Amino acid sequence: MDTTERSRRLPTIVLALIVPVVAIIVAIVTLNVTSESSTGATSTGVRGASGTTITIKNFQFAPATLKVAAGSTLKVVNADNTVHTVTSTATATKGGFDTGHLDGGATSTITIGAPGRYTYFCDIHNYMTGVIEAS
Amino acid sequence: MTNAKRTDVLLIVGAVAVLVSGWVHFYLYFRGGYRGIAPEAIGGLTISRSFAMNAIAAVVIAEGLVLATRFRALVLPAAAGGALFGVATIGAYLLSRTSGLLGFEESATTSKAIIALVAEAVAVLALTPVAVGAVIGWRSSPSTVTASASTSASG
Numbered sequence: 001m002d003t004t005e006r007s008r009r010l011p012t013i014v015l016a017l018i019v020p021v022v023a024i025i026v027a028i029v030t031l032n033v034t035s036e037s038s039t040g041a042t043s044t045g046v047r048g049a050s051g052t053t054i055t056i057k058n059f060q061f062a063p064a065t066l067k068v069a070a071g072s073t074l075k076v077v078n079a080d081n082t083v084h085t086v087t088s089t090a091t092a093t094k095g096g097f098d099t100g101h102l103d104g105g106a107t108s109t110i111t112i113g114a115p116g117r118y119t120y121f122c123d124i125h126n127y128m129t130g131v132i133e134a135s
Numbered sequence: 136m137t138n139a140k141r142t143d144v145l146l147i148v149g150a151v152a153v154l155v156s157g158w159v160h161f162y163l164y165f166r167g168g169y170r171g172i173a174p175e176a177i178g179g180l181t182i183s184r185s186f187a188m189n190a191i192a193a194v195v196i197a198e199g200l201v202l203a204t205r206f207r208a209l210v211l212p213a214a215a216g217g218a219l220f221g222v223a224t225i226g227a228y229l230l231s232r233t234s235g236l237l238g239f240e241e242s243a244t245t246s247k248a249i250i251a252l253v254a255e256a257v258a259v260l261a262l263t264p265v266a267v268g269a270v271i272g273w274r275s276s277p278s279t280v281t282a283s284a285s286t287s288a289s290g
Contacts, residue, residue: 015205019150019198026158034166058171080168083243101243104167124243127174 053077054130056084061130070115070134078102085123086110142265143204149217149262150200155254156224157193159247160186167247175238182239189224196220211269214262221258228252
């Protein structure tokens, strides 16, 4: 390697610092510019076990068991940044419901018809389950 | 373009691709809701932790790939590591879409998944020829490679 080419090379320490510096900057920007969409979602009101909102956050339904009056319309908020569904195990003819694919940050509504106990799950991540008890 | 320059370009392309994949996993871990999911654990490894490990591994491998442009002795381990990283990450994603991985199944295709898959495919395509070339070069004349590496390191 000639002297000219050698002098044009980055110093080794600079070369070694490129990736860590880029990684740190990208990480800081990612954590500060982007935000968990739950910020907006929680303000819509998770009222606990007797509310009218099901919030999906960290791949969990909250509340896990929701008590509502029959005929209620429930709001579903996807506070994750990935797609989820709220899909009942009951068929539509038996009062079942399905939000379909809810993108991260999206909301939807479901209506609970007759009194009963409705179990539901995420059709994409089927270990995610919840219960609605309508009376 | 000389072989050395072509190798350097492929190493940098591979490093960027690996970093992009790592960034997607970092983003999904902190912002996508993947931080708290652990339907199953094997030896302490959960789907959540695997996302964090992917992001950390990506930075380590990318550092190796960038340094390999200066220290030729790093070309084989860094390129092989980057290619294996891509193959393993694609394989893990395909498992999560089919039989499940650590109890986690995914049936939707998201934009982040597509970005990561493309990045991992680029990493595999860029780094596999570099790794194979390094193996062939080493097998044909290991002393030359060693000498070249030490010359490069000292220069």
